[in-house]
Structure formats: structure tokens, C-alpha cells
Amino acid sequence: MLQRSGKRTQSQVLMRQSSILDHFSLTNRGKRSKTEAEPVVPFSEPEVSHYPVEDTQEHQRRVLQNESDSYLIDGPQEPDTLLDWEKKLNRVLKKHFGYPFLKKFQKEALEAWLNHQDCLVLAATGSGKSICFQIPALLTGKVVVVISPLISLMHDQCLKLAKHGVSACFLGSGQPDSSVEKKAMGGAYSIIYVCPETVLRLIQPLQKLAETRGIALFAIDEVHCVSKWGHDFRPDYRRLSILRENFSSSTLNFLKYNVPLMALTATATVQVREDILKSLCMSKETKIILTSFFRPNLRFSVKHSRTSSPSSYRKDFSNLIDVYAGNRRFGNKKQTIISHKPDSVLDCSTDCGLYEVDKISPNDLEDTDDSDSDKDDEVDSSEECLPSPSKERTMSVEYLENEVDVFQSVDDWDVAYGEFCGQLVCEDTDVDTEKINLLDKADERQKSSQESLDQGPTIIYVPTRKETLSISKFLCQCGVKAAAYNASLPKSHLRMVHKDFHENNVEVVVATIAFGMGIDKSNVRRIIHYGWPQSLEAYYQEAGRAGRDGKLADCILYANLTRIPSLLPSRRSEEQTNQAYRMLSDCFRYGMNTSNCRAQKLVEYFGETFDREKCLMCDVCVKGPPNMQNLKEESDILMQAIAAHHRYLEEASYDNFSYSDVKHRSREKPNLRFFVSKVREQTLKFAATDILWWRGLARILEYKGYLKEGDHKIHVQIKFPELTKLGLEFLSRSDQTFNVYPESDMLLSIAKPKSFSSFSEWGKGWADPAIRRERLKRRRQFVDKSQGPRSRSRKPRKRKSRKQNFDSKTVRGRLTAKLSIKK
Ligand SMILES: Nc1ncnc2c1ncn2[C@@H]1O[C@H](COP(=O)(O)OP(=O)(O)OP(=O)(O)O)[C@@H](O)[C@H]1O
Numbered sequence: 001m002l003q004r005s006g007k008r009t010q011s012q013v014l015m016r017q018s019s020i021l022d023h024f025s026l027t028n029r030g031k032r033s034k035t036e037a038e039p040v041v042p043f044s045e046p047e048v049s050h051y052p053v054e055d056t057q058e059h060q061r062r063v064l065q066n067e068s069d070s071y072l073i074d075g076p077q078e079p080d081t082l083l084d085w086e087k088k089l090n091r092v093l094k095k096h097f098g099y100p101f102l103k104k105f106q107k108e109a110l111e112a113w114l115n116h117q118d119c120l121v122l123a124a125t126g127s128g129k130s131i132c133f134q135i136p137a138l139l140t141g142k143v144v145v146v147i148s149p150l151i152s153l154m155h156d157q158c159l160k161l162a163k164h165g166v167s168a169c170f171l172g173s174g175q176p177d178s179s180v181e182k183k184a185m186g187g188a189y190s191i192i193y194v195c196p197e198t199v200l201r202l203i204q205p206l207q208k209l210a211e212t213r214g215i216a217l218f219a220i221d222e223v224h225c226v227s228k229w230g231h232d233f234r235p236d237y238r239r240l241s242i243l244r245e246n247f248s249s250s251t252l253n254f255l256k257y258n259v260p261l262m263a264l265t266a267t268a269t270v271q272v273r274e275d276i277l278k279s280l281c282m283s284k285e286t287k288i289i290l291t292s293f294f295r296p297n298l299r300f301s302v303k304h305s306r307t308s309s310p311s312s313y314r315k316d317f318s319n320l321i322d323v324y325a326g327n328r329r330f331g332n333k334k335q336t337i338i339s340h341k342p343d344s345v346l347d348c349s350t351d352c353g354l355y356e357v358d359k360i361s362p363n364d365l366e367d368t369d370d371s372d373s374d375k376d377d378e379v380d381s382s383e384e385c386l387p388s389p390s391k392e393r394t395m396s397v398e399y400l401e402n403e404v405d406v407f408q409s410v411d412d413w414d415v416a417y418g419e420f421c422g423q424l425v426c427e428d429t430d431v432d433t434e435k436i437n438l439l440d441k442a443d444e445r446q447k448s449s450q451e452s453l454d455q456g457p458t459i460i461y462v463p464t465r466k467e468t469l470s471i472s473k474f475l476c477q478c479g480v481k482a483a484a485y486n487a488s489l490p491k492s493h494l495r496m497v498h499k500d501f502h503e504n505n506v507e508v509v510v511a512t513i514a515f516g517m518g519i520d521k522s523n524v525r526r527i528i529h530y531g532w533p534q535s536l537e538a539y540y541q542e543a544g545r546a547g548r549d550g551k552l553a554d555c556i557l558y559a560n561l562t563r564i565p566s567l568l569p570s571r572r573s574e575e576q577t578n579q580a581y582r583m584l585s586d587c588f589r590y591g592m593n594t595s596n597c598r599a600q601k602l603v604e605y606f607g608e609t610f611d612r613e614k615c616l617m618c619d620v621c622v623k624g625p626p627n628m629q630n631l632k633e634e635s636d637i638l639m640q641a642i643a644a645h646h647r648y649l650e651e652a653s654y655d656n657f658s659y660s661d662v663k664h665r666s667r668e669k670p671n672l673r674f675f676v677s678k679v680r681e682q683t684l685k686f687a688a689t690d691i692l693w694w695r696g697l698a699r700i701l702e703y704k705g706y707l708k709e710g711d712h713k714i715h716v717q718i719k720f721p722e723l724t725k726l727g728l729e730f731l732s733r734s735d736q737t738f739n740v741y742p743e744s745d746m747l748l749s750i751a752k753p754k755s756f757s758s759f760s761e762w763g764k765g766w767a768d769p770a771i772r773r774e775r776l777k778r779r780r781q782f783v784d785k786s787q788g789p790r791s792r793s794r795k796p797r798k799r800k801s802r803k804q805n806f807d808s809k810t811v812r813g814r815l816t817a818k819l820s821i822k823k
């Protein structure tokens, strides 16, 4: 029975010196003989129950025998054993995980837990956060409840634990499977993974579990999902404050201490951290364990690409194709790339280079479009690649809308519940500690900047579902074992791709963000982002799938650097939209950066002070920044145009721009393009300078605090520039130099002025006074001629009327008119 106890204050609780014994005081547990042989407990795939429900007690006894270190469970403990808990930890670590020692942050997290403290662990992707919450179960024999956002993640972790001899189960949010759930609540598993929706439903049974077997810890993994300011907000995570309320010593009188909360993430900005602490009602004494987010073995780079067509694919993936398909392409072309078990849903044949999901019943397809009208012209639809006529549909590009996966859904697989019984297997851990240590040294990293990568798979992240199919199809046609992964594909397919990926049967997974969090495969060698990510949090989280064995890995972002990225569609409040724009803007700036070490930019984004000068491996560190340029003249002229328009300097000496019609036009909010047209009009020298270049300069000026956004909204790139006070000061200092590194878009506009111009040649011509005069002259002649009898087709007349419209209404039209009047 659960009883309410008299209230005990937190300070009273904290006054008592805690000891490890407090954690080991088990209830309802019979003593066991140390000589008893360890049972061999079979490991099961999800949804296979090996123990009938009534065997729960017996099962629990066996689990405890198998998993926990006897001296920790059975008293009485000798004093030296208690003091030397580190030794015990190391023993558990070696026995179950095969690691020689704990990392510093892991030890700190465990110390916080031993002190009954809540703790927030912020550590890099792949640093080993999971062990922080897994070990308490092994040390105490109590249960650890882990709240996790995805079935796939929970499944993978249970599977790993089973191999490490730890029993675990996962409870998704689908139809409850009473047997697994009941056994879990009866204490049959050492670790229970549960999605937030389900844990909210299970509060009472969990309270009972806390009284019987005991709950050592609530771990909230991927805790950035709590925050509205994060990149992966889940409303159900926010309701997890219920854990603090319901598992505190003041609510449950059998508890001496609150059940500690351990929250963990690899991607939380300072704002997100504060939100987490508040939203989960974590205690004021919460220990914050902050380790470096820096991953010394990841080689970051950004490349320009249109990322939109097979011609871009050919160019951008040629290296990848060489790496994986080099031999196969020129060797035995007819070989079967993947030989699967007969029931596999995946098949890949090089005959047509197609990796297709075959014979998927319509019921399996969710959120996909039935019509074939949504054909993608860019995708090769040669006959052999088309789905065979069948009542059952074949999955192919034609059936997918150009939809996006905005977040990873909890039920990303076709299983909702699973149980895994621990059986120790000796596993080779891929972690090359020596290599990691080497890569932590600057000179070794510098050497690695040119090194080629070891063998291992690649993940390509794309924004839309359609691209997952078109790119994986393209790669398969080139002989690469590639698979698509997006939330609209059948869940059985997704599970199979996971399996094949982990078993090294797939070389490249082309995925939306649905294949993000929790992918813990040690030897992923490349993470390619093909298109702008929506935030640096998401980018770093996904990039973190690479090089988890500590060896060198590439993280390449291909993006169209000439385009301002847009937000992917999603339901957002106004506040969330602003935040989403802010995050996208940070991401855009990361791509535009040409002068700062990429790794430095990334870790500083998460509030870390980068303690070394550079990573020495990223594209910026290797190539070095471009030449610095003194852009004082260009900045002045742009800012003068802005200042003149906004009447800041109306009577001042900057009357190069005599805007008599400022008042008239002040109702229109002038954007950057407008000011650039002013500059072009006034200064012959800049008549042909591309808008891209000015866009870069405006961004730099905004970053320096000289310009600000004029419409008080958040844009990815400054849109309606206005001068700040600082900008006015800057403008008034004529002697000053303004040395800056041109950014990516500026460099591109210089390197390829034509192809990256967002003004047409026609438009550019209007900006050049000489060309404009010539054109107007020709137009007058044309008009004179056309006074006579004429026979005209409809099209030119239409064009003319559009032009007239343009002339009378738009800014450039007015400029033209003004100039022609002057003339
Ligand atoms: N003390 C240790 N010594 C060596 N390897 C370790 C240690 N702790 C964990 N690892 C290894 O680190 C890898 C990553 O662990 P884990 O999945 O817990 O990372 P994570 O920090 O949770 O990453 P993510 O943020 O991506 O979820 C695991 O495969 C594990 O084998």
C-alpha cells in the first residue's frame, strides 16, 4: 500500500550524509546463495515473452542473480567495500560492458546519483551517456526507468543491454501488451525503457514498483525534447514534471530520498538547459555535468551544391560511389548486392540499379499519395525501374509526396513492446581508445586532415521524403547498396533497414531526420547533409552519428549557398516560428562562414568556450580563410543608401542620394534589393556587383551591429536593413578601415558572377546607366515605329503591358521613369 507520509523538507533530506547503502536497501527480496549457478537466460527479439506472467517473482530472482554484483546486494557491507565504490563500479563496468574505466563525466553523474542528487548531463554525441543511467541498476538491483523518445532507440539500447547481460524491456505507446507491461511493473527487468506518453499512464504501478523492487533512478534521455527552444520539442516530455511530484519522499513515505532524476542530452543550448531544469521541476541542487561538445575525430566541411537533380547527385556523390561501388561497377555487374532471408522486404538488384521496397500492401503505406500525378521529372523513370503492375503497390518515388519529416515519431517501428533478457556475450568493442587519444592531440588531427577514411557506412540526410527515394535509387543504380528511410515508409521496412545497417548489409542510408537520434553504430564514416538542416542542434545531433569508434569521420554539408534556406512546413505557434527562424538563421551563418574553425563554431553555439585554437581538420582550418578585404567603401555606400532612405542623414553631407520622393515611398518597406539597386544606380563601379555579394556584406554589417532588421521580425538573412546607432557612428568615421573576410556567398558571386546572379542580365542592364540609356533609346524608336500599321501577336503585347505595370508601380520602374525624365 502506498501511504502519504508527513512532509519532509528538502533541506532535512539533504542534511543526512548519504551512503551507498541507502541505494542498496532492497525491499521484498530474499537472500540468495552466492554459489548458485548463473542461469542462462535466453535473449528474445521484441514481443517474444519467455516468462509467463506468474513467473515474475522467479524471474526477478534470476535476473538479480545474473546481473548484480553480490556484495552490493547482500549485506552486511564491510566499511572498506563501501568506501571503495569506485572499484565496484569498475568491476561492474568490466563484467558487463568490457570497458576498463569510466570517463570523468560518467563518474560525476554516478556520484550525483549516489548523493541522491538530480543531475543534468550535457555531453557530446557518442560520449557514453547511456552508461550513466544503466550502471545504477546493476549496482543496486533496483530498477532504472529510462524515458526515451523513440521505439528504435529503445529497441537498440535493450538489444545492447541484453548482450551485456542486463535484462531490459521497452514499452511504447501503442496497444498495451499486458504481459510485458505487467512483468515490468512486477520488477522483472532491471531497466525499463518507456516513452513519455506511457510513463504518464503508469505512475501508479511505478509507485508500487518503487515500494517493492525499488526504483534507483528516473533517466530522461534526449532531454532536449522537453524544451520549446530545442530542435525536437515533444509536448509529452514537458509533462514529465509529474515524476518529481510522484516519486518524492514527501509523497511516498517508504522513500528516504526523492528518486533522483538524471536528464541527458548532447544538444542543448544555454536557453534549453534552463528550460529543462524548470520544466522538469528538477531540484535546486541539481548537479550540472557539462563536458566538451567537441568531437576531435569529426572532420567538418561545407560545400556548395544545387542539391536538386541527378546531375548534382552525379557530381556530389562521385567519390562516394567510387568508395562503395568502385569494384562492383567494373567487376561482376550482375552480382546480387544484398542477399536477404526470404522474408526480407528489401531487395536490391544491380540489373536496373534499383533498391526497391517490393510488394508493400497499401495498408502499410502511411501518409503517402496514391496518385501517380506527383511524378518527379528529375528522377529516372526508365521502364525497368517502374513498379510492376500489381494489386500490391511497389514503393517508388512516384508514390511519395514531397513531404518532410518534421520530427521523429515515437512509434517509428512496427513494434510497441519488447523484452530482452540479459545474457553476457563477449563482444569486441570497436572503440579504438588509442586512436581516440591520438585524435585528441592537435598534431595528429592536423595529419588527419588529409587522411582517407576507414571502411564504414554513410548516412545521407535529406530534407524531404522524396529525396530519400530518389537519391537511394540513384546510388543503387550506380552500384551502391543504398536504402531509403523516412517516416512514411512501412514500419517493417524501417526496422529492416535498421537491422541491415547495423549488420553492415547496407552501405548508405538516405534518410530524413527520422533516422536521427540514438543511432549508435560505431563505424559510421560519413554523415552527409544534402540540403540545409533546420538547426545547428539537429545538424550536430545527426553529425554525431559519425565516428563513434573514435576514428576519423567526415561530416559534409552540401547546400545551395546562393539560396536563403526556408523553414520546412510544420505546425508552429508564432513564438515557435520565430525560434525556428532563429535556429535556421544560425545554421545559414554556419554555412556562410569562411573564417572560423567549423568545430569551434559548433561548440560555441552550445555555449562552450573552445579551449583550443582550431580543430585543424575542417575545411576552413585546412584551406585557411580567404584574403581579408577592406570593405569600408562598399559598406559606406550601402549604409548611405539606407541612411538616406530612412532620413537619418537627410541634411547631412551624404547627399549623393537626393531622394525627393522618400516621403512618397516611405510606406513601402524597402528591402535590401531596393538599396542595392540604389547603389548600382549611383555608383557605376558597383553597377554589376551581384546582389549575392551585397547580401553577404549586409549580413556582416548586421553581425557587427551596424545594421538591424527593420521589420522587427526574425529572418534567416537580414531583409529590411536599417542603421543602428553604431552604424551611424561607423558611417561618420570616414578614415576607418573595415577589414573583413568575405563570406561564402560573396566568394561565389565573385567566382561565378553570371550563374549566381539573382538579377537577370536584363535587370542588371537597367542598373547600368549606359545600357539603360541605350535601351530607352531603342524603346523610343520602337514605340515610334509601332505608331504605324502593325500586326502583333498576343504575347509581345502582354509583355508590354506587364512592363508598363512594372514601370509605374515598382521601385525599379520608378527609377527608370525618373531617369528618363531627367534625360
Ligand atoms: N567508459 C567507456 N569506455 C569506452 N567506451 C564507452 C564508455 N562508455 C560508453 N562507451 C561507448 O560509447 C558509445 C556511445 O555510447 P552512448 O550510446 O551511450 O552515447 P551517447 O552519449 O548516449 O550518444 P548520443 O548522444 O548520440 O545518444 C557506446 O557504443 C559505448 O560502447
Ligand SMILES: [Mg+2]
Pocket (backbone or CB within 6 Å): 129, 130, 221, 518
Ligand atoms: Mg544516447
